[in-house]
Amino acid sequence: MKQFNEVSFKKEYLKELLDSEGFLGTTSSEKLKDSSGFFLGFRKGSVIFDLEQSLTTFIKVLQLIKGCNASSAKLLFVGCPHSIEHIVQKELNESRHAYINENSWVLGSLTNYNQSKVRPDLIVTFNRTCTFPSKECFKKDVPLISFVDETFDITYVDYPIFVNLKSKGAAKMYYQLIKQSISNV
């Protein structure tokens, strides 16, 4: 068995993120006072994320999903990067987990369980557009993992991961999560 080394694992993702500009935010908005701990600073009118902090949360999330896979919990994936949308749909439809496109999410489908019958144990989101309501998860006590930009409101997010959502490194990180949830170990 190959031992899991955190430092080398981080270096792989750091290299990909730095090559594909994963540290850059879109704009410098005025709401940044609440989540100022996740940023390093500003550069030419755009935010720069603290990638080490987001990678530590990413590793924590990977271990959590690994445990969920062993205990046969149901996950729900909302949204996807545009480049790997077809692969993700194929793989998740065969498994016990579910996948929903971000634009086709109906508001209040978690809180109205009797009509929609959606009750996952854990939710993972990839917020390209900021439409997903995180307060529903808080009301139903469902933990939320979300790949997030600085424009998203993170008051009800349990595990926020700050990356540039258009970069190639973010897509690789998201695909690693899906692999971990399906793998039969």
Added chain:
Amino acid sequence: MSNRRYKPRLKRGVFENKRFVLTTKKSKSLQKRKWRIASRNFLNSQSLEPLIRNDLVLIENKLFDLRKSYKRGLLLKQQTSSFLGTFSKKKLRNIFSSKLGLKSVCNLIETRLDMVLVRSNLVKTLYQARWCIASGFVLVNNSSTRVHSHQLRVGDLVCLNYRENDFFNSIVFNLPTDFLEVNYNLLSVVVVNYPSLKSEKEMSKLYSFFLGLDDITNFNKMN
């Protein structure tokens, strides 16, 4: 000659003032006290479990409501600590520790001297009971005690030599609990039983609020 007049007076005043300077005696005593507190905390912290949150267990049992449970635990802790206002910090820590269950905690609380006086309706509040004991109006087995955390046993007799002015004039007069026998002519109490022999429903009736010890122990573990 003229320079003396324009010397910076404020600066000289700060340095020459002896209140701002720690003398050697004071600093020594401070260091000793600091070290004593630090060593005590360090020795206690070794025996405790490591404070790591396990999220998987919370997800499997569907208990992942961290923000709500924080609020609930804090409210319960504040309620109990305000109700037992006269208790010392060490006693409160024993109550909130995980080793003791609800039954043993009830014995700890209800068989204290000041709590027995309150439950027998001889005294209105816990603070009044503490004042009575401290000023020497209370006898336990015909011998005076001034410790309000004195733990009583079955068969102990408590006497009070202090009567309020408007004691029986109040409109509502609640009956005392079953594990005490009270003589209102002589103002004396006998402890008949332990309260833990009752069922849990009757024990929870003694308190006006929900005594959720499990929530408080979880709260202390998490934070």
